[in-house]
Amino acid sequence: MEAFHYKHHPSTIRVQDIIRSGEIGAIREIKVKFHVFWAYFSKDDPRFKFEAAGGTMMDLGCYAVSVIRLMLGEEIEEVVSARPTLIREEVDERMEAVLRFPGGCIASIDVSLRAWGFVNDTEIIGELGSISFSGLPLPSMLHSIKVKSSTGNRTEKHYGNGESTYYYQLKAFNAMIQQQDQYQVLTEDFVNNM
Secondary structure, eight states: OOSOGGGGSHHHHHHHHHHHHTTTOSEEEEEEEEEEEGGGSOTTSGGGOGGGTOSTTTTHHHHHHHHHHHHHTOOOOEEEEEEEEEEETTEEEEEEEEEEOTTSOEEEEEEEEEESSOEEEEEEEESSOEEEEESTTOTTTSOEEEEEETTEEEEEOOOTTSOOHHHHHHHHHHHHHTTOOOOOOOHHHHHHHO
16 A cells, blocks of 8 residues: 555545536646645755655655546646756756646646645636645645535535544555455556656
């Protein structure tokens, strides 16, 4: 099982349910913006070491790609553009990218581990409406799901019993081990995320 703990949280599952219901129609665009305040990670942080496969895209960026792939259920067809802001040679502190998917969806990513504030926003735009999901990749701390569709506008919150995303991941892992659940993560999935 991979380390994308957010997938198992009730809020993430709810967003997937809304998409599957058809309420917002076919997804045409997804925008993901994850920024972490610069003071959390110094320039000497191991996340910025090339030898350790460092950089924002290899850290926070993997979550952005994972969220998009999870919501679409598709693999990336093309990287249309990628614009890094380097902290040192070959290591990015920020990455802005545009991705194209086989179904026609265009996704944009803006991730930074050295930003001037915190931003955790995902916007999913469909033919019939949209979902704004703030709080990823840690929805257990604070999140909101804002849905706009022909049925009206609403805000939802799904914290379960208040447990962290890691609790739900461990619960899913335990169910998989106990063979009480069909959930499995194939190596191909997290390789494709890279």
